[in-house]
Amino acid sequence: MKLKLFPPTRRLLALVLAASFACVHFTGKVQASEATGETPKIFSADPQTLLASKHMLAAGDKTLRPALNRLLAEADNKLERKPFSVMDKIHIPPSGDKHDYISQAPYFWRDTNSPGGKYINRDGQRNPEAERNSDAGNFANVCYDAHTLALAYYLSGGEKYAAKAAAFIRVWFLNPATRMNPNLKYGQGIPGGVEGRPAGLISARCLADLVDAIGLLAGSKNWTANDQQQMSAWAGDYFLWLTTSKIGLGEDAASNNHGTFYDVQAVSLALLIDNTNFAREKLLAARENRIAKQIEPDGKMPRELTRTLSFHYSLFNLSAAMQLADLGRNAGVDLWHYRTSDGRSILKAAEYLAQFADPDRTWPYQQIQKPNRHELGELLLRAAAEFPESKIKDALNLFRPEDFSSSSEPLYLKMVQPPPAK
Numbered sequence: 235m236k237l238k239l240f241p242p243t244r245r246l247l248a249l250v251l252a253a254s255f256a257c258v259h260f261t262g263k264v265q266a267s268e269a270t271g272e273t274p275k276i277f278s279a280d281p282q283t284l285l286a287s288k289h290m291l292a293a294g295d296k297t298l299r300p301a302l303n304r305l306l307a308e309a310d311n312k313l314e315r316k317p318f319s320v321m322d323k324i325h326i327p328p329s330g331d332k333h334d335y336i337s338q339a340p341y342f343w344r345d346t347n348s349p350g351g352k353y354i355n356r357d358g359q360r361n362p363e364a365e366r367n368s369d370a371g372n373f374a375n376v377c378y379d380a381h382t383l384a385l386a387y388y389l390s391g392g393e394k395y396a397a398k399a400a401a402f403i404r405v406w407f408l409n410p411a412t413r414m415n416p417n418l419k420y421g422q423g424i425p426g427g428v429e430g431r432p433a434g435l436i437s438a439r440c441l442a443d444l445v446d447a448i449g450l451l452a453g454s455k456n457w458t459a460n461d462q463q464q465m466s467a468w469a470g471d472y473f474l475w476l477t478t479s480k481i482g483l484g485e486d487a488a489s490n491n492h493g494t495f496y497d498v499q500a501v502s503l504a505l506l507i508d509n510t511n512f513a514r515e516k517l518l519a520a521r522e523n524r525i526a527k528q529i530e531p532d533g534k535m536p537r538e539l540t541r542t543l544s545f546h547y548s549l550f551n552l553s554a555a556m557q558l559a560d561l562g563r564n565a566g567v568d569l570w571h572y573r574t575s576d577g578r579s580i581l582k583a584a585e586y587l588a589q590f591a592d593p594d595r596t597w598p599y600q601q602i603q604k605p606n607r608h609e610l611g612e613l614l615l616r617a618a619a620e621f622p623e624s625k626i627k628d629a630l631n632l633f634r635p636e637d638f639s640s641s642s643e644p645l646y647l648k649m650v651q652p653p654p655a656k
Contacts, residue, residue, distance in 0.1 A: 243297070258510045274388060275449035276356025276449045277564045278498075278557055279504045279646040288389055298645065302389060306643040309386035309395050312379050317405035318372035320411035325367050327420050328429045333413060336420040337434055338367040344425075353424050358602050370421075370437040373414075377440030377447070378407045384450035385646065396454035399447060400461060408464045416472035419481060421450050432484030432492070435476075439495040441559065442502040445469075466507055473503045477512075483494035490537035491547060494554035495523045501561045510565065517567035520558055525569065528555075531577040544599040548587060549609050556616055560647075570620045581624060584617035588629035611637050613650040 273281045290298055311430035320335055327334040342353040342361045365371065383399035386392060405412050421434015448465060451457035476482040477500060487494045497520055504513040528535055528551065538547035559580060573579040587610060590597055597605055611633045618626045630653050638652040 251294060251358050253609070262468070276446040276646075277449070277502055277561050278446050280560065280562065280648040283644075283648050284388070284646040291389060300639075301642050301645050304640060305382065305553050305645065306392075307385055309383050312383055313398050314396060315379070315398075317375050317402050319405050320414045321412050322371050322372065323369055329420070333415045334420055334523055335369045335373065335418050336430075337422055337437060338364040338467050339422040339424050339431065339433070340364040342424050351426060353427060355474075369414075369576040373406070373437060374440045376402050377444040380644075381450075384385075384447035384545065385642070387454060388450040389645065393456055394449055395453060395457040399451060400454070400456045403444070403447070403465065404461065407468050408461065411492040413468075417470050417475045417479070419479075421481070426431040427451040430481060432481050433487065435485040435499070436492055438494055438499050439554070441499045442561075443473075445506045448506065452570035454518075469503050470507045473500070473507060473509070473599075476500060476503070480528065489527060490535075491554055494520075494528070494551055494558060497524060498554055498561065501558065501565070505561070505565060509598035513561075513565050514567055515557070517562045517565055517569065520562075520569060521572050524558065525572055525580065526574050526578050529578045529583045531574075531582070533581060533582040533584070539599050542602045545590070545597050545601040545605040546603065548583075549606070549613060552580070552587065552613055553609075557614065571598060581617065581621050584614065584626060585619075585624060588614055588617075588626050591632045593632070606634075608637055612641060612643065612649075615644075615652065616647060618650045620647045620653060 273285050276284065277615050287298055291302060297442060312473060321332050323332065323336070338361075339353075339355075341355055341357050342364075343356050343359070343361050344363075345354045348354075348541045354634070380402045383395045383402070387395035387399065407413055418438055420430040420432050421437060422431045423429050424431070431511045448457075448462070452462075477486075482496075484501075485492055487493065488496065501513045501516050506508070506514070509616060528537060530533070530536060535548050535551050538544055538551050541547045555569070562569040570580060573581070590605070591607065591610060591614065593607065595624055609651045611630070615638070616628055618624065618630060627650075629649070633653055635654065637651050643649060644651075
């Protein structure tokens with residue numbers, strides 16, 4: 235089966251020209267006359283794919299319509315949601331200031347055999363206590379919800395989506411009464427142990443989505459120049475803490491998915507605040523620090539394979555590497571096609587994992603939960619778009635079209651079309 239890039243780039247020019255002359259409305263409120271604006275300032279998403287999607291939808295293309303419908307339905311569900319704030323939590327951070335973010339290490343449990351109630355690590359087993367003593371879930375929801383709403387605004391022109399996205403961002407980051415202080419000093423603390431750890435920064439990976447949300451909101455009347463200025467100031471303060479604090483530098487030094495996602499958030503923020511020199515240097519360093527050191531010549535990622543959720547964390551690190559490569563594409567550094575002399579590369583990691591698209595093939599490492607083939611499939615769709623001649627396309631034949639029916643990612647990421655129904 236020969237896979238085609240999604241959206242089909244050969245059709246883009248004709249669709250752009252059609253969109254320039256058409257003034258046709260269709261359900262979803264996208265107008266062709268609205269689809270001819272400038273490319274938004276986004277970094278994790280693929281600007282060409284996003285712009286192509288907008289033009290194609292405006293011209294009445296039906297292939298993307300289901301993905302847009304799913305996106306708008308998801309965005310509609312968020313319109314009545316109350317904005318989250320760090321002030322919502324019950325627990326007080328060690329600083330005494332509720333504006334400080336806190337979270338509890340999710341894999342640490344109270345040792346019932348310890349007289350002092352010491353907490354011990356049970357890798358891969360999430361302690362429900364951590365969910366109650368944490369800002370992590372709300373922080374992630376703010377970033378991801380703002381991104382969904384901003385994307386819905388950009389593709390539909392619906393200002394109600396932009397207004398809600400802006401409200402989420404203002405409450406969490408900007409309003410003096412509810413804003414989060416720009417640090418994660420108390421992330422993944424361990425009761426009775428440490429107040430905060432470098433590992434807590436993994437929850438801030440969502441900031442990359444927030445950065446793109448801000449770029450998508452740029453044309454909205456509900457996102458003002460003052461909002462942009464204040465958000466850039468917050469991002470600058472957080473970026474300074476991230477790149478100079480002991481906790482930030484500790485996460486930077488991590489040699490597994492934590493280090494890769496550190497790069498994702500640091501590069502995203504650097505691009506937002508126009509620190510392009512830092513972004514490029516970090517991306518160039520990632521060739522050695524994240525690809526050469528974390529991926530073996532056969533594609534295995536040994537630091538992830540030691541985990542009790544080794545399949546999950548292998549996918550997790552590959553997704554981080556792909557997002558970092560997308561950031562690199564938008565900053566002029568090609569990580570997608572970087573390859574060491576002995577073959578270490580993002581492609582090799584994807585090809586290794588692609589072998590396990592076959593549901594009858596057993597994952598040979600510890601995985602205490604059922605492997606998520608859906609996540610693997612979406613990563614393979616992205617890899618196949620970059621490497622159309624690789625054997626990844628064969629693995630995609632093991633999936634069904636409905637395996638990808640809930641995703642809106644084809645609207646803004648470079649991907650191939652899912653396999654056709656048989």
